[in-house]
Every structure is written in C-alpha cells, then in structure tokens.
Amino acid sequence: MVDLVNKMIRLTGNSINNGLFIGRALHIEVHEHSIERNSIFPEDVDKEISRFLDAIAVVDTEISYDINNTRISDRDLDIIASHRDILHDPELFSMVSTAIREKLQHATVAIQDCFTAIVEKFEALSVESFALRAADYRDVGTRLLNTLTGFSETLPESLGSDKVPIFAEMTPSMVGRLANAKIGAYLSSKGSYNSHASILTRALGLVAIANIGNLKDVVQNDDLLIVDGDEGKLIINPDEETLDYYVQKVQVEELLRQRLEKLKASASLTSDGQKITLYANIGIPEELEGITNLGCDGIGLFRTEFLYLSRQTLPSEDEQYEIYRLMAERMAPTPVTIRTFDLGGDKLAPLGLEGAEENPYLGNRGIRFSLAHHDIFHTQLRAILRASAHGNVRIMFPMIIDVEDFNEAKHIFNHCQEELYSEGVSFNSSIELGAMIEIPSAALEADSLAKACDFLSIGTNDLVQYTLAVDRNNDNVSRYYIQHHPAVLSLIRQTILSAAKFKTPLSVCGEMASLPHYIPLLLGLGVRELSVNPSNYFTVKAIVQKCDHELFQLLSRFDFSGSVQDIEELIYKDLKHYYQI
Ligand code: PEP
Numbered sequence: 001m002v003d004l005v006n007k008m009i010r011l012t013g014n015s016i017n018n019g020l021f022i023g024r025a026l027h028i029e030v031h032e033h034s035i036e037r038n039s040i041f042p043e044d045v046d047k048e049i050s051r052f053l054d055a056i057a058v059v060d061t062e063i064s065y066d067i068n069n070t071r072i073s074d075r076d077l078d079i080i081a082s083h084r085d086i087l088h089d090p091e092l093f094s095m096v097s098t099a100i101r102e103k104l105q106h107a108t109v110a111i112q113d114c115f116t117a118i119v120e121k122f123e124a125l126s127v128e129s130f131a132l133r134a135a136d137y138r139d140v141g142t143r144l145l146n147t148l149t150g151f152s153e154t155l156p157e158s159l160g161s162d163k164v165p166i167f168a169e170m171t172p173s174m175v176g177r178l179a180n181a182k183i184g185a186y187l188s189s190k191g192s193y194n195s196h197a198s199i200l201t202r203a204l205g206l207v208a209i210a211n212i213g214n215l216k217d218v219v220q221n222d223d224l225l226i227v228d229g230d231e232g233k234l235i236i237n238p239d240e241e242t243l244d245y246y247v248q249k250v251q252v253e254e255l256l257r258q259r260l261e262k263l264k265a266s267a268s269l270t271s272d273g274q275k276i277t278l279y280a281n282i283g284i285p286e287e288l289e290g291i292t293n294l295g296c297d298g299i300g301l302f303r304t305e306f307l308y309l310s311r312q313t314l315p316s317e318d319e320q321y322e323i324y325r326l327m328a329e330r331m332a333p334t335p336v337t338i339r340t341f342d343l344g345g346d347k348l349a350p351l352g353l354e355g356a357e358e359n360p361y362l363g364n365r366g367i368r369f370s371l372a373h374h375d376i377f378h379t380q381l382r383a384i385l386r387a388s389a390h391g392n393v394r395i396m397f398p399m400i401i402d403v404e405d406f407n408e409a410k411h412i413f414n415h416c417q418e419e420l421y422s423e424g425v426s427f428n429s430s431i432e433l434g435a436m437i438e439i440p441s442a443a444l445e446a447d448s449l450a451k452a453c454d455f456l457s458i459g460t461n462d463l464v465q466y467t468l469a470v471d472r473n474n475d476n477v478s479r480y481y482i483q484h485h486p487a488v489l490s491l492i493r494q495t496i497l498s499a500a501k502f503k504t505p506l507s508v509c510g511e512m513a514s515l516p517h518y519i520p521l522l523l524g525l526g527v528r529e530l531s532v533n534p535s536n537y538f539t540v541k542a543i544v545q546k547c548d549h550e551l552f553q554l555l556s557r558f559d560f561s562g563s564v565q566d567i568e569e570l571i572y573k574d575l576k577h578y579y580q581i
Pocket residue numbers: 301303342438458459460461462463509510511
C-alpha cells in the first residue's frame with residue numbers, strides 16, 4: 001500500500017534522460033576520506049611511491065573488471081575505460097611522486113592535493129567541457145584514495161531496483177554500477193547534460209534529473225518519488241490522483257515503446273510511398289552498437305569533437321583511423337558521415353591551443369579552427385581517408401560560411417589524398433565531401449555550395465542561433481530561440497531549392513530533425529533526408545509513415561512570410577495529427 005501521508009512537493013531540475021520512473025528515495029552518502037596530513041620520513045619516500053603505483057595497478061584492474069563484467073555494452077564501457085588515460089597520465093604521475101619526494105607527503109595526501117588542484121583548475125574555467133574533465137578526475141582520484149584507504153565504494157544493500165538513489169554528483173563509474181544493479185532512475189544535486197556520466201546515463205536508458213538542488217532537507221529515505229525525465233520534474237509523495245496519472249503514463253509509454261520498436265523492420269516511406277532517408281546522429285563511438293540495431297540508413301552526423309571529450313589530448317591518426325574504420329565496417333554499405341572537428345565555441349577548445357576568446361561562437365570555431373591548426377586537420381583527414389577504404393565514408397565540414405571556405409578545406413583534403421597516394425596507402429578516391437549549412441551566409445549562398453559540394457546538411461541548432469542572434473545555451477534568452485521562426489524557415493527553404501536545382505543530396509541533422517512536431521513541417525518543405533538522435537529514431541519513423549501528399553499540398557500553399565504565430569498555428573493545429581502517434 002502506498003504511503004500518502006506526507007505532503008506532495010513538485011521540484012524542477014534538468015532532465016538528463018527522458019522517461020518516467022516511480023520508486024522510493026534512497027540517499028547515497030559519498031564517503032569523505034579522512035587523511036592524515038603529517039609528513040613522512042625521507043626513507044619512506046620510495047615506499048609511498050610504490051604504494052601509489054600499487055593503487056594505480058588496483059584501479060586499473062577494477063576498470064578492467066568493470067569492462068568485462070558489467071551488463072553495459074562495449075560502446076558504453078569505453079567511457080569508463082577512458083579513465084585509464086587519466087590513471088596512466090605521466091604528468092600526473094610525476095606531480096604526485098614529486099609531491100611525495102619533495103614535500104614528504106603520504107601518497108594519499110599527494111593524490112588528494114594533486115587531484116584537487118587539477119579539479120579546481122578545470123572548474124575555475126567555468127566552461128562546461130572542463131567541468132566534465134573535473135568530474136572524470138574526481139572519479140579517478142576517489143578510486144585511488146578508496147584503494148589506499150581500504151574503502152570500498154559499494155552501493156548499499158537496500159538499493160533494489162524499486163529505489164531511486166539520490167547523489168550529490170554522479171560519476172561514470174557510479175552510472176556503470178547502477179546499471180549493473182538494474183536501477184531505473186537516479187537524481188543528482190549537481191550535473192550537466194553533456195557530462196560523461198550523463199552520456200552514459202542516456203546510453204544505458206536510465207531516467208535521470210540533475211540540478212534539483214540539495215534534496216537532503218526535502219526528501220526522506222523511502223519517500224515515494226515520481227521521476228519525470230520527459231519534463232525534468234520530480235514529484236515527492238504524490239497525492240493519489242497524481243500517482244494514478246503517472247502510473248497510467250508509465251503504462252502508455254511502455255506500450256508506445258513496444259509499438260515503436262516493431263517499426264524496425266518497416267521501411268521509412270510516407271503513407272503514399274515516398275522514401276525518406278533516415279540517418280542517425282552519433283556523438284561517441286560507444287553508441288555504434290545501438291545505432292546498428294536501429295536498422296537506419298546510415299550515420300548522417302558523427303560529431304567527432306566528442307572523441308576529445310573522454311581524453312586530455314586529441315586522438316592520434318592511428319587512434320582516429322581505428323574508430324572511423326570500425327564505424328565504416330559496421331555501417332557498410334550505408335554511409336558514415338564524419339564531420340571534421342567542430343572545436344571552439346562552447347565545445348572543447350583544447351587546453352593551451354587557444355587563448356580565451358571574447359565571443360567564442362563568433363571566433364575560431366569549426367572549420368576555422370581546423371584551418372588555423374593544419375596539423376590537427378591534416379591528421380584527421382588522413383585518418384578518415386584511410387578508413388574510407390573500409391566502407392562508405394563521407395566527410396562533412398562544419399561552420400562553412402561560403403564556397404571559398406569550403407574550397408580552402410578541400411584544398412587541404414586534396415593534399416592529404418596526394419600524400420596518401422604517394423605513400424601507397426589505399427583510400428576511396430571518390431569519397432564525397434559535404435558542407436554543413438548552419439550559418440545564414442551559407443544558406444544565402446546555397447546555390448554555389450550546392451554546386452561545389454557532393455552533399456549538404458542543415459545544422460538547425462546553429463542556424464537558429466546565428467540567424468536570430470541568440471545563444472543556444474543561454475537560458476536567459478531561450479524565448480528568442482525559435483526554431484520555426486519565418487527567417488529560419490526561409491533560409492531552410494532557400495537551401496532546399498538550391499540543393500534541388502543542382503541535384504545535391506540534402507539532409508537536416510540539427511535537433512529539429514529529431515523533434516516530432518517539426519517532422520511534418522520539414523518534410524512538407526521538401527526535406528527528404530533526416531539525421532536524428534537515436535533515441536527518437538522510431539518516433540520519427542512513425543511520423544514519416546503518417547505523412548502524405550496532402551501535407552505536401554498544404555505546405556506548398558502556405559504563406560511562410562507571415563508571423564511566428566501563423567507558423568505556430570500551422571504546426572500545432574493543422575499538422576498536429578501527423579506527429580501525434
Ligand atoms: C547544428 O548546429 O545543428 C549541428 C548539428 O551541429 P552541432 O549541434 O554539433 O553544433
């Protein structure tokens with residue numbers, strides 16, 4: 001019998017993954033290491049350094065154990081495995097051992113101080129990508145300290161699959177443990193959507209909400225919780241009516257999920273038989289297995305800069321080659337569209353390569369960054385070209401402003417081809433080159449780009465940001481971030497017309513292509529290729545299958561020069577029956 005004595009409370013946070021889960025709260029206490037700070041004797045220095053080395057070996061074995069024994073798939077485990085890079089970082093080893101030797105610190109103190117210094121350095125940069133690094137370092141540092149202090153970070157026995165564990169902050173290794181324990185949802189006081197822990201959470205299908213403040217005073221162990229990941233809402237001790245509503249919603253979602261999965265075998269055709277190509281977007285190679293299970297038409301966007309996310313340095317040519325080759329082989333004969341690094345902006349400016357920029361979104365971002373760092377660009381292009389011998393690989397350049405920009409990138413690409421040719425290395429000499437249309441100038445010059453490129457892809461996320469001059473990550477101005485704004489749609493239409501004129505394949509790979517209410521609009525405007533977020537893949541397919549010639553007729557008559565309200569009326573009224581599934 002459900003306990004409804006306590007008062008119902010609703011809180012809002014940031015959804016880390018969609019879905020609904022109903023369960024009982026369980027606060028998870030994180031162990032704070034109490035460490036003796038007295039000095040060691042000089043003759044004990046070697047002993048402390050070898051304790052540090054032993055701890056590294058133990059944590060390395062733990063990581064191997066997690067990799068081999070966890071129920072999460074290989075694709076997800078690479079994130080945990082990336083902690084090995086930190087564990088075996090020679091600079092970090094030298095920092096800790098120097099502190100032991102010169103400051104006569106215990107290994108535990110040296111580890112705690114060095115990791116804290118690195119974590120604080122990353123956090124002080126207040127850039128999300130560095131906050132991710134901070135969390136990774138904290139995770140590895142804690143593991144080392146746990147080993148040295150004999151503390152085992154096991155989950156409490158009372159944590160069953162009916163529970164919703166509550167953490168101050170999540171780590172990737174903890175997400176792995178939760179997955180093993182078959183936990184369906186968790187809450188964390190801190191966290192960001194793009195952290196490794198969050199990426200793993202989505203890959204594993206756990207429902208999660210972060211940033212809902214300190215729950216210690218509000219939630220008691222065993223309180224009944226509704227975790228609404230769709231809305232980023234937490235309901236504590238729901239009343240009977242609310243609980244009934246969510247119990248039904250959980251059942252409906254499960255039925256919908258089962259129904260959508262049945263669409264795997266069916267073709268992505270509109271109800272009157274037009275083929276709509278459905279690609280998947282991929283962020284980290286670990287998602288590959290899930291994507292191969294979708295039965296999609298290929299990968300329309302591989303955000304390669306995410307490769308940098310799980311490590312401290314950019315991957316070498318051979319490392320990149322292995323990743324791209326694996327993807328090409330697994331997806332063949334369907335295409336894998338590899339977007340060259342879109343570094344800069346809010347994304348992962350490599351430490352030490354760029355000074356801080358006042359306007360990073362208008363700065364050395366995307367293709368500009370690659371053109372300014374020939375060595376990085378050259379390494380990546382060589383790796384992609386080598387992988388092209390193993391499947392259907394395409395190359396796409398981000399943040400192209402015009403055809404000259406594209407040609408400059410192509411020039412370097414040609415040079416890489418010549419180089420590989422003279423080295424006798426095999427590659428696909430007719431590999432396709434494409435440009436992203438995500439800056440208004442590129443859309444306005446879509447004719448010349450459509451003529452010069454083998455394919456185009458509209459990145460609506462940035463196209464909206466740059467057309468409406470609204471920072472895509474700034475909540476204060478989110479009301480101006482109107483993806484269906486007539487100015488944005490006009491640029492999309494112009495690009496569609498240019499692509500059609502030169503028979504250049506065109507896809508949409510920004511978030512609009514994954515949002516149900518925009519699918520009929522995009523198809524009605526003439527888009528025939530969508531590259532979608534894997535978790536929305538079957539929903540998008542179901543909507544495609546409902547679209548028909550009436551939709552195309554309706555949109556061909558529609559006056560897009562009207563107001564935002566006119567377009568909203570179209571989307572939320574006239575087109576609603578297409579995306580309601
Ligand atoms: C886009 O801008 O729409 C896009 C797909 O690129 P990203 O979101 O990686 O900037």
